[in-house]
Each structure stands twice: as C-alpha cells, then as structure tokens.
C-alpha cells in the first residue's frame with residue numbers, strides 16, 4: 001500500500017510558492033471572512049491564515065458575530081471586491097441559517113474568488129475553460145497526478161454530491177477521461193457501487209462509513225471526510241485501519257486531502273493576483 005501523502009506534497013507546493021512570492025511586489029493578499037465561532041471553522045481559518053503568512057502573503061481575517069445581518073456581510077464582500085491589497089478572498093462555510101449563502105457567494109467577484117465557488121468559475125469549469133478551480137477537488141487531482149495514478153478509462157466512484165467537493169471532483173475526473181459514478185444518500189446498495197471502483201473518492205462526512213468490504217482490492221482510495229469523534233479525534237469517512245490493507249493507494253486523515261486544500265487555496269490566490277496584474281488571460 002502506498003500512502004498518498006498530501007502533507008508532504010502540500011509542503012513542496014507551499015515552498016515553491018514562497019520562492020515565487022519573495023520576488024513579487026506588491027505581495028499577494030488573501031482575506032478570510034469568518035462568521036460566528038464554530039470551532040471547526042475557526043481551526044480551518046487559522047490553518048489558512050497561517051499558511052498565507054508562511055508563504056509571505058498579506059493576510060486579513062475579518063470576523064463577524066453569529067448574529068450579523070445579511071446586508072452587513074454583503075457590504076464586507078463589496079469592500080473586499082474593491083480592496084486593492086486583497087487579490088483573493090474566501091468566506092468560510094457554513095454560514096448561519098439566517099444568511100443566504102448563495103447571495104454571499106454570488107457577490108464575490110469571480111477573479112477574486114480564491115475558493116473557486118462562484119457560479120462563473122464553476123460554470124467555466126463545467127465548460128472545461130481555464131478558470132479558478134475549487135480548492136479541494138483541485139488538490140485531489142494534483143495528489144493523484146503526483147503519484148502518477150492514471151485516470152483514463154478507470155472507473156471512479158464519488159460518494160457525496162456537494163457543490164464544493166462531490167460534484168466538482170466528479171467533473172474533473174470525467175475531464176481526465178475516467179468513467180464516473182456519483183453516489184449520495186439515496187443511492188441503493190452503496191457497497192455494490194463502491195466495490196466496483198478503481199478510484200474511490202469519499203466525501204460524505206460520515207466517520208468510518210467506508211469499510212473494507214466496500215472496497216475492491218487494489219483500489220485507490222481518497223478520503224475527503226473530516227469528522228470529529230466524541231473524544232476529539234479527527235477521522236475520515238474511510239475505515240483506514242482495515243481499508244489500507246487492501247487498497248493500492250490511500251490518503252490518511254489528517255495529512256491527506258486537508259493540506260492539499262490549503263495549498264490549492266494559496267495557489268488560487270496567486271492566480272487571482274496574476275489576473276489582477278493582467279499577467280494571465
């Protein structure tokens with residue numbers, strides 16, 4: 001079994017970006033908007049800001065109380081759209097129930113959309129145009145490429161169909177000529193489908209739901225899930241201990257997809273910077 005070491009690859013990518021940033025003036029800027037005090041979101045935002053600082057970006061953290069009104073949040077988005085120091089920004093999801101998430105994401109200018117979640121960037125991705133890609137799916141593809149895992153003609157099964165992970169990774173895999181099956185909570189006999197996967201991507205957010213009997217021997221298994229157990233331990237959607245015994249390649253949690261997501265967010269910010277400077281068309 002080969003471990004798909006996202007932590008190591010992310011470190012390599014961040015080092016390359018740091019060298020590039022050292023030569024840039026002004027420095028690229030990334031802002032992160034955080035609403036409320038969801039502990040998981042605070043950890044993710046902390047990791048993103050730390051990574052920005054390490055590569056030499058200007059970073060900005062904009063915090064709002066849980067009770068913030070839609071209009072105030074929209075104003076903050078407008079300000080970031082105009083801010084010359086900030087080349088890309090993200091709004092950490094999920095947002096409180098009273099906030100219309102779609103309106104917030106729609107408000108982000110596509111060339112400042114470092115998460116690649118805006119309808120314009122997602123639409124461009126659908127049409128296979130050069131665009132800012134969603135960080136997690138982009139990171140998964142980069143990790144598979146690093147380990148020279150061929151995708152053409154392979155059967156890829158994606159468990160989960162969210163706009164930020166499941167749907168975009170299925171699309172990117174299809175664009176790499178894999179034959180893709182998407183599963184979700186209404187899929188009948190999930191095990192029958194996952195067992196046929198050459199490449200299995202798990203993004204359901206259910207601790208240890210993918211067990212050894214659901215995986216074909218020799219499959220490549222990518223675990224996107226980040227689930228906190230009652231004892232505080234972070235685990236993926238895959239029962240790593242047992243599945244790793246039959247998989248040919250597998251990502252650990254933590255240390256697999258998570259660090260790749262942050263590295264791709266940093267890379268996307270450089271793309272936003274280049275778009276702003278007119279280096280990129």
Ligand code: NAP
Pocket residue numbers: 136159160161162163164165166183184185186187190203204205206209224225226227257258259261262
């Ligand atoms: P989400 O929006 O909650 O979507 C979960 C998807 O999984 C839904 O499509 C749901 O189906 C499906 N699902 C849930 N239970 C299932 C089951 N028992 N069988 C089959 N499908 C099932 O979650 P998300 O935002 O995509 O995130 C998924 C996981 O990845 C979470 O643990 C999240 O924390 C993690 N994540 C990690 C990173 C990273 O950087 N490592 C980044 C983003 C997300 P329905 O559509 O039918 O409801």
